Amino acid sequence: MNIVVIGGAGFIGCNIADYYLKNRHNVTVFDNFSRKGTLQNLDWLLKRYKETSP
Numbered sequence: 434m435n436i437v438v439i440g441g442a443g444f445i446g447c448n449i450a451d452y453y454l455k456n457r458h459n460v461t462v463f464d465n466f467s468r469k470g471t472l473q474n475l476d477w478l479l480k481r482y483k484e485t486s487p
Contacts, residue, residue: 435459442471447478454482 436453440446441462450460462478464471 435461437461437463439463442466442475442478443468444470444474447474450478451481454478 434453436450436458438446438450438453438460441450441460442464446462446464450462453460462475464475466472
C-alpha cells in the first residue's frame, strides 16, 4: 500500500511513517521542516530504513 504522511518529519508523523515502513508499506513524507528537530527525525527514519529507500 502507498501511504503519504503529511508532517512526516515531526514527532508524531515520523513515528507513523515508522509504523507503516515497519509493516512493509511504501511511505512518502511531506513536511515543510518549520520546527526544530524535524531534519533529525527524518535523518533517523532514513538511517533506520536505508536498505529500503529508493
